[in-house]
Amino acid sequence: MRTSFIVAVLCVLCTVFPVRLQAASDRRILTRAEWGADESLRVAKPSEAGDTEEETSTRTSEEAPSVRDKECEDAYAKYPNEFKASVPVTKNAQGEDLRWPMTYSSSVRLLVVHHTAIAVAGDKRSGLEKMRALYQYHAQNRGWGDIGYHYVIDDQGQIYEGRAGGDFVVGGHVYCNNVGTVGISLMGNFDKEQPTQDQAKSLQWLLQLLAQKYNINTSRDAVFHGKTLSPIVGHRQLVSTDCPGTAMWSAMDQVRNHVRTGEVAAAVTFPEMEIVLPAGAGNDEELPKGSIVTGTDGLASVSETVIEGRPGAEVSIPVFFRATTKSYVRNTRIARITRSAGLDVWLEKDGTLVPARDLRIPVPLVKKGESVIIRVRVKLPMERGSAALKIGSLNYTFEMSGRASRTRQLLNTNQGYSTLRENSAPIQQTRFSASSSSPSSPSLPSLPSKSIRIRLTPDLPMNGLVCGDPSVRFTSENDLVRVQGYFRSIRSYRGKVECQVIGGELVLINELSVEEYMLGLAEEPDTEPFEKQRAFAIAARTYATYYAEPAHRKFPGMPYDGSDSPATFQAYHGQNFEARNPQWLKAVHETERSVLTYKGQVIRAPYFSTDTGKTRTPDEAGWKDFPFPEIFTPKDDPWCVGMKLAGHGVGMSGCGAGGQARQGKTAEQILSYYYPGTVIEKH
Structure with missing residues (x-):
């Protein structure tokens, strides 16, 4: 579906x-x-x-x-x-x-x-x-x-x-x-x-x-x-x-x-908007396409201006400046910085962080007509809510939600940034381990060593970009890789993120353990019954494990095992989903490494949203030569009567699993109903 x-x-x-x-x-x-x-x-x-x-x-x-x-x-x-x-x-x-x-x-x-x-x-x-x-x-x-x-x-x-x-x-x-x-x-x-x-x-x-x-x-x-x-x-x-x-x-x-x-040739009056500066604005730094100039002070936003993050998190903001009227030497003030209470602001200069009340030139000289990217580091307040930052004519809004980040000193070097290389090895490695747990999940399972590689699907066009393009940025924080410029909002991931160019498109791949992957799998939010979440955790882990095996490649010839799109693999949102769904993390923890097997083999475990009161067979869904079809005989699904078919109809339904969970059935009983003959084993 x-x-x-x-x-x-x-x-x-x-x-x-x-x-x-x-x-x-x-x-x-x-x-x-x-x-x-x-x-x-x-x-x-x-x-x-x-x-x-x-x-x-x-x-x-x-x-x-x-x-x-x-x-x-x-x-x-x-x-x-x-x-x-x-x-x-x-x-x-x-x-x-x-x-x-x-x-x-x-x-x-x-x-x-x-x-x-x-x-x-x-x-x-x-x-x-x-x-x-x-x-x-x-x-x-x-x-x-x-x-x-x-x-x-x-x-x-x-x-x-x-x-x-x-x-x-x-x-x-x-x-x-x-x-x-x-x-x-x-x-x-x-x-x-x-x-x-x-x-x-x-x-x-x-x-x-x-x-x-x-x-x-x-x-x-x-x-x-x-x-x-x-x-x-x-x-x-x-x-x-x-x-x-x-x-x-x-x-x-x-x-x-x-x-x-009928006056379709009539002109339309639009409100005054901020001016968009064309690309190629200077000799030193090129302004990415679509960046915004919000005034006449030569400043432009080179990132999102509405930024989401956890309380206490650190955010890096690149600001574009073009010297339009004269040349500027180091430390020349070019804009005033005002901020909400609780925001701490630094400028990055020569690999160090300097507390800032003004935006100043960080390099020896910017000649007239040239431009520079000035990097501003912000530490968000520890409370949830909103905060504002004004840098000259630029206005930024920060939305803090989720659990607070661990308090730590701001980086004193620029080690939080990585240079991407085309078809490169991983750009950053901030691997989660049981001894270094994320603040969003204080009690997490001991993780197996088996890994999975997930292609991340961008919200923004990546055609023609190469690894190292400044519009796609990375920072390291609390054992996470934060990605900015690839999606419309900032997202964070466990494990490591790798950049490659595939078919002329910049592609990011998140490599992490299967259990880390499960934490960010956005299949069942905390609005669903807990036993339904446990059932789907086992089924989803089974599905991912099946396709992580070399013999069952979902994307043959590609350098990844799956994608974060439910249209082609599974809905995966990384740490952003974890922070909002602690009950799901508990479900993953309780079912750690548990998968469905049949005759000693991990099965291909399909699941879907709703049906009309009866599940379908693989043949009815048009799937030929589906492994172990005897598991997937049609089953009455009375919890779904009156609904429409949403999805393929094979395996476990979301409406049925939810209905059974609300009637007091356990995850094990739900799975036994939809996948009869299978055994739950540790993998």
């Missing part, structure tokens, strides 16, 4: 339809063939055929999964007809298996506006190049098998056909709100920059085209999942998100009005 695609969305226009539209003559939609979509990315490889959804977790979101999933389940229970889509089309015209089968909605009620959240200012690539990169990111990097949006509009106003399949095809752009909606995404990060007028006018033109095509009356509200909404909505109106960004969101009423009145 691909959780973010629980249901579907719609329409892709493959041609321009003969509808009367204002200024239609200079607007057209580039088809997938015209913009050069690599259709092979949609085709399942032999090792993937019929197996793309096997590793489904019952929960995949790290951010309040119980609330979001509960809202979705409630909506499905109240409005089941609004979730109905067609029977999946699983093969393309050539008879090849699709990684993401196509389903179709019966009607379209909402048109949903998004932004890609990737800044385009300073990006010198053509619109075609950016579209192909976005498609590659969704289809390949994220493992979805296609792009989630139905349409994409670049900053020049060119419209691109997105999701393959034609009219009414279901997309994957709004969690639990895909059936009956069309997703349109504008290239850009509109929390940091404005849409262009070309984009706005193309958006209005396309919205009018789709409204006429799908018989949507833009002058009347629509009722969707029990909510009364305009038929043209921003992403944030359906789920908790900032999308489509501040600038686009503030202009939505203008866009709706222009579409309603």
Whole structure:
């Protein structure tokens, strides 16, 4: 099951339809063939055929999964007809298996506006190049098998056909709100920059085209999942998100009005936004694409400005400065630093840390026209909550949550940073051991030596980057490797993190013991019954152990055993998940090294989310030559009656395991029911 695609969305226009539209003559939609979509990315490889959804977790979101999933389940229970889509089309015209089968909605009620959240200012690539990169990111990097949006509009106003399949095809752009909606995404990060007028006018033109095509009356509200909404909505109106960004969101009423009145060529007024400085701003340091200048003082953010961390943790902030009007010598003050109470701030100079009240030049000379990266180290307060830091015109917000970090002296050298090398050995090694436990897990198992290698899936495009690129940064803290610039937020991992370039893309691989891996496996958060967590800990460990064996490679020829994506392996979020789910850590501890075996062999233990009241066989799921099929005969699953099939339906269901746990069954009894004949053994 691909959780973010629980249901579907719609329409892709493959041609321009003969509808009367204002200024239609200079607007057209580039088809997938015209913009050069690599259709092979949609085709399942032999090792993937019929197996793309096997590793489904019952929960995949790290951010309040119980609330979001509960809202979705409630909506499905109240409005089941609004979730109905067609029977999946699983093969393309050539008879090849699709990684993401196509389903179709019966009607379209909402048109949903998004932004890609990737800044385009300073990006010198053509619109075609950016579209192909976005498609590659969704289809390949994220493992979805296609792009989630139905349409994409670049900053020049060119419209691109997105999701393959034609009219009414279901997309994957709004969690639990895909059936009956069309997703349109504008290239850009509109929390940091404005849409262009070309984009706005193309958006209005396309919205009018789709409204006429799908018989949507833009002058009347629509009722969707029990909510009364305009038929043209921003992403944030359906789920908790900032999308489509501040600038686009503030202009939505203008866009709706222009579409309603037919003035689709009318200009849109956006709020004043921070200026984006183009890449290549200086001779000394190159500013990464999409960085933000928030004033006229030559400063720019080179990292996220909203940073999450544990109380007491240390954070490194790289700040870009360009000498635009004159040259600067060492220790020249260039900006004032103000901070919330409890924040400690240092500047890194020549490998040492100096307490700072001002931002000062750390190198002997920065000539006029040159630039430099100044590294600021911040120690967060010991209390949970929020804190603020202002460096000249730059504003940073820190969100502290989870258990407090262990108090220690700040590093007196720059040893917390590692230089990455292309196809290199591990960049850092901060291996967890029982004698050096993390503060988030004071009592953890004695770990076995067997390791597993997990490919980390980025939230940001990594195409064309090489190991050592300054936009991807690493620090060492409390036996963890902190990764910044690879995801939209900072993430921390046990073990070691290694950088390689695979297929032209920068890839990070987390190598750690299987038990360390289990701690960060985000399959069952603490909102679930404890015995269900124990059952899933054993099943998930079994699955990971099976594929860590050389004879059962999930990704043959690749330098990793699995990935952190539930679409292709298992949902793994590292230490970020651990800090929020202490009950899960206890479940892992109590089941340490426990796996399911059958006839002396570790089994391939599939599990999934929900069914309709009966599990399925591997053959029914389309899995041929599945090992030990006698284990997976259909089983009554009365705890799931009234639910829809979410996942492949083979093995243990999340709804059934939860139902049995609430009735007082133990993990061992639950596993015995879904995997009869197996034995729980230490591995």
